[in-house]
Amino acid sequence: MLSPNGTSTAEMVWQSRIRSHPIITSLGFHVCLPFSRFTNSLVGFPRNCSISSSEKLQEKVEDNDRLGLPSSHNDSIFIYREVPFFRLDASISSLEQQLKSAKAQNMPKTGSGLVSFDEMKQRFLNFKKHKYLEEMEHFQTLADVQTPKFMVIACVDSRVCPSNILGFQPGEAFMVRNVANIVPPLENGPTETNAALQFAVNTLEVENIFIIGHSNCAGIQALMNMQDEENHSFVEKWVAIAKNAKLRTKADANGLSFDQQCKHCEKESINLSLLNLLTYPWIEERVRKETLSVHGGYYDFLNCTFEKWTLDFKTRSSGGHGSIFSAKDRELWS
Numbered sequence: 001m002l003s004p005n006g007t008s009t010a011e012m013v014w015q016s017r018i019r020s021h022p023i024i025t026s027l028g029f030h031v032c033l034p035f036s037r038f039t040n041s042l043v044g045f046p047r048n049c050s051i052s053s054s055e056k057l058q059e060k061v062e063d064n065d066r067l068g069l070p071s072s073h074n075d076s077i078f079i080y081r082e083v084p085f086f087r088l089d090a091s092i093s094s095l096e097q098q099l100k101s102a103k104a105q106n107m108p109k110t111g112s113g114l115v116s117f118d119e120m121k122q123r124f125l126n127f128k129k130h131k132y133l134e135e136m137e138h139f140q141t142l143a144d145v146q147t148p149k150f151m152v153i154a155c156v157d158s159r160v161c162p163s164n165i166l167g168f169q170p171g172e173a174f175m176v177r178n179v180a181n182i183v184p185p186l187e188n189g190p191t192e193t194n195a196a197l198q199f200a201v202n203t204l205e206v207e208n209i210f211i212i213g214h215s216n217c218a219g220i221q222a223l224m225n226m227q228d229e230e231n232h233s234f235v236e237k238w239v240a241i242a243k244n245a246k247l248r249t250k251a252d253a254n255g256l257s258f259d260q261q262c263k264h265c266e267k268e269s270i271n272l273s274l275l276n277l278l279t280y281p282w283i284e285e286r287v288r289k290e291t292l293s294v295h296g297g298y299y300d301f302l303n304c305t306f307e308k309w310t311l312d313f314k315t316r317s318s319g320g321h322g323s324i325f326s327a328k329d330r331e332l333w334s
Helices: 095-106 117-132 136-144 162-166 193-204 218-225 234-254 258-277 279-288
Strands: 015-017 150-156 175-177 207-215 293-300 304-318 323-333
Touching: 015 293, 117 136, 136 234, 150 193, 162 175, 162 218, 175 193, 193 207, 207 258, 258 279, 258 293, 279 293, 279 304
Parallel strands: 150 175, 150 207, 207 293
Antiparallel strands: 015 323, 293 304, 304 323
């Protein structure tokens, strides 16, 4: 997040319960651009809760000392109290309708792209001739061992392949992709995502975990449109893991358009997943010892810009609901 003169003025406060405790978070931004056009906050709430649509969610806490915030923070920093009951409205009842609508809006047919296995074969042969054979020694080394420095968690969306966007070469990034680039908390049990995390961290000993979200995410749009807590499809059950990001978005960006709310939630969900990483003891320990760093990234393919930030574990302090963290090394690549 940058000020008009290009200097860094953003401060993010993350508030979480560590390990098996529910995630409670809060983050505030001094300046909204380029990371967001609104104050960005993220708060976790108890499960199975609802709220009246008329109930005011946003409340500035004046007793900052209790929450570990310096009294010198200006008025753009907000902390949100935990509200016991919530109810969310949605206009679309069917997940199939949601995904169909998202596809119609965000994925117009262009007439380009891979059309046959014959073309795929040619691409492979070109790779072999111009990449593999020219770098055979490197690929033979990779055949024996992989030593990636990055673990990347990205969305399955066909438009946002990290290797294509960020130029990862074979052996550089251990990667898992899922719907809406979500990291479930430890308490949710085993999934392919935390299995990959465990292997990357404990066996490959990666030095960085990089969670990458993106604009126009159909998974987040489906999450924002879900009407109730009873999820029937595989997709609904999965994206519901990020329901706290949706609740925070509804609290902070209720007056914005649906598209703007979705963009807000796309970033909220990344930060929620960063916090969820710390519920795994073997990740939290390495982050604390500074042998592992965790980062968030956001790719806006409409404008071809990329935002990157890093969780600053050194700023950890006690807050009203757990631990407070800040973000550092914010960058906008444009």
